[in-house]
Amino acid sequence: MSINQSGWRPEMTPERRSGDATYTGNRALMLDEALIFEIGSLDTTGVDFAAAPKAASRLGGLERNRDIGLPGLSEPEAVRHYTRLSRQNYAIDLGLFPLGSCTMKHNPRLNERMARLPGFADIHPLQPVDTVQGAFEVIHQLAHWLVTLTGMHSVAMSPKAGAHGELCGVLAIRAALDAKGEQARKVLLVPESAHGTNPATAAFAGFTVEDIPATEAGRVDLKALEARLGPDVAGVMITNPNTCGLFEPNMKAISDAVHAAGGYVYCDGANFNAIVGRVRPGDLGIDAMHINLHKTFSTPHGGGGPGSGPVVLSEALAPYAPLPFVEKQGDRFELIEEETAGEHHASTFGRMVSFHGQMGMFTRALTYILSHGADGLRQVAEDSVLNANYVLRALEDVLDAPFAKSGPCMHEAIFSDKGLPEGFSTLDIAKGLIDEGFHPMTVYFPLVVHGAMLVEPTETESKAALDQFIGAFRSVAERAKAGDAALKSAPHFAPRRRLDETQAARKPVLAYREPLGAQAAE
């Protein structure tokens, strides 16, 4: 039996009933929502269709003969279901979202409007190339900006996300080494300060991964790196600015050493917004770097994707770039695919995705880039760095900041759980911040710092927003230091209290099991 219109009925424990519990389980505007499998039915639909034309069936005896089990909702029910669910989500539109290394900044709605123009949204990837010249021009213009901003030679646009871009970069390295007959170079060096995805990508592409330790100051240990270089090393995967929020001052020396030893340099460009317009990675000797369009250029991340990860390449790696790509030939854009690749593209390592990549994200990123211009993008880097340092300096007296003494940070500031009393952890600080109305920072990452808290305010936060966040953070930290037990059970005001993640992993329930129609039979 369903209690409210949406059907969700909480277990009414005596404790809840005697407290502030309600009959429905809802609390004013805090509305719970049942699953579509509990409120929908097989004969409800929210879509009207014209009658099908008369024609003989040609399904060859494969007609479906049993129900799929897909419940439907009418349009008003569906709109209400998803709107209610949306209200259980924190989002950048609601407030500061300081996830370090994830970079959540304002998503301009102009980007959305442009991506929805029928000339971009309603075109097919296999249309004849003469009917999609404007789309190729978007790709070409965005590529021009990316190459110019990074000071690199060319760009592979098709990778679908950051990790996919990393894969593109290391496959280009593999292909370049293979072309030189250097199959024995199988080791990729990955500093501890690199993103966690880097070693996974390297292993996936068939490389052996070896760690390079970080120094006390949170940078790559240059001596350890140099000592490891040799004829079995394919190169290094480095993140700069790194995941400690610090710039690698020895980047050029690292590149020179790797090149001298016959290897290539991959740079994880997830944090490009910290240096865009102020530093060109190409000037630092980098051979390949992916750019997360959703991070630096504000394409929305929609609860965890889609991303988009174009990869800029040095002249040495450019010939190995994946297909397809767009080339300007006179006034016309040509799509270079398998059949048109010809001799001068013969060294490509192949195709990574079925079509041209995340076109919808290219449109959004180009819109954002043109809105900012070269001057605005430089200001982006400056403001993101200024905001992060402002947070670092405002909190370093109340929270341990392991790299505070090693100079300014870049676009993100790192703190640790050192100094919290016994029994209090980074997690408690995070959950306390939820009650203050903020999404917490990134926790327990990077691994080089124990109990890490990585704060990235980004350039789209005002000073007032930062001051409020700093005040809340300080208050939560002070409560932890004073041993306030209430913090251990935070959040208290979120749609859910602490969720049992252990149970979810031990006995995975990954799909709704109850047979449809059970409610009706009840």
Added chain:
Amino acid sequence: MRYLPLTPSDRQAMLAAVGAAAIDDLFVDVPQAARLSGPIAGLPPHASELAVERHMTALARKNLSAGEAPFFIGCGAYRHHVPASVDHIIQRGEFLTAYTPYQPEIAQGTLQVMFEFQTQVARLLGTDVANASMYDGSTACWEAIGMARRITKRAKAILSGGLHPHYVSVANTMAKYTGDQLVTALPELTAEPDTDKLIGMIDDETSCVVVQYPDILGRISDLSDLAAACQAKKALLVAVVTEPVALGAIKSPGEMGADIVVGEGQSIGVGLQFGGPYVGLFGCKEKYVRQMPGRLTGETVDAEGKRGFVLTLSTREQHIRREKATSNICTSSVLCALAWSIHMTLLGEKGLRQLASLNHAGASAAAERLTQVPGVELVTPVFFNEFTLKLSKEARPIVRDLADKGILAGVSLGRLYPGEAALENGLVVAVTETTTAEDVETLAAALEELLA
């Protein structure tokens, strides 16, 4: 610069607070030689919203959009009508501008949608479980091949000639580096897909057989015997669905015994978007779940016993397992999965079946009409909403000529398989609920003229 809230006086106050005289003092770790002194030369400065809108609109106008033309292109991406409420809901800021649900207490909206999506996908594909999306169908396909290698500890994957050639290309690229040995074939312009031939190729070295359903030429056939043959040799059957609407009309691959079913979800809720972002579907038998790539949401309870959802089994993922991760997937395609899930919820069982029968009836009627054109022959008598025609002339130039007449006809096999003489007269035509009888007439008349 309308997106940057700091005022010049804010910046001065903040610099003073951090103890820097100028912004350059915060970039001290960047070697002097690598610092740029001003905006990069050759790139324009910032522009107003109106100016950017004009620029982008002018670029969009240079494209012929599907809605402006009789449109018959498929082969891995399909034009369907998406209800208005789908786009309205995904543009709600709480969905659009959220990140990965790392803090489940304030991300139940996204997490519940992912759980609902997983269930909808598993039921549609006929698998026990499904993940909360991959980048697209092609990457999901090569992840499935890698998963079969891990499960069977064998490296030989047999790919059907009916598998989308781009998917084959992606798998070939990866196989060069992962050690998979791929056995591939070209499609043949015949009524029957190569199912029987595949059965004869399975041996004790085979990790999996990869078959597309409906296949690249639009053909469908029963996969049960193939599944049994795979099982007999302890190999896995991987089925690839690029047109999920078909599963509203025909049996699902899981129902016929496939171990892993992957798909391109674009058809439902996502739109053409010139190739991306799309949404990869990935389902499998429950016993393989710990080898499955991608993000998963699981049901659990909170401290008060209320039902809730969290990301789970993430120890398979790369940010935790580093070099021992099961896949290259880090992010997924959650916003597209949301659009997929909303559209599927609006359809429901009843709507999906209606949509599927509308598609099939329209395609059947179109096949009947187009084969009345002299010089046009239907290669594939059994199909869902896409079929292959053999023309009396090479199809590729015909498609270009039709585009000049404002008709976006199907995909010529010459474009997909350049240099393959046996395929060059093949034209794959897709018909959906967006295709009208007038569109079919227009195409038929133009074909008649060009083939005369």
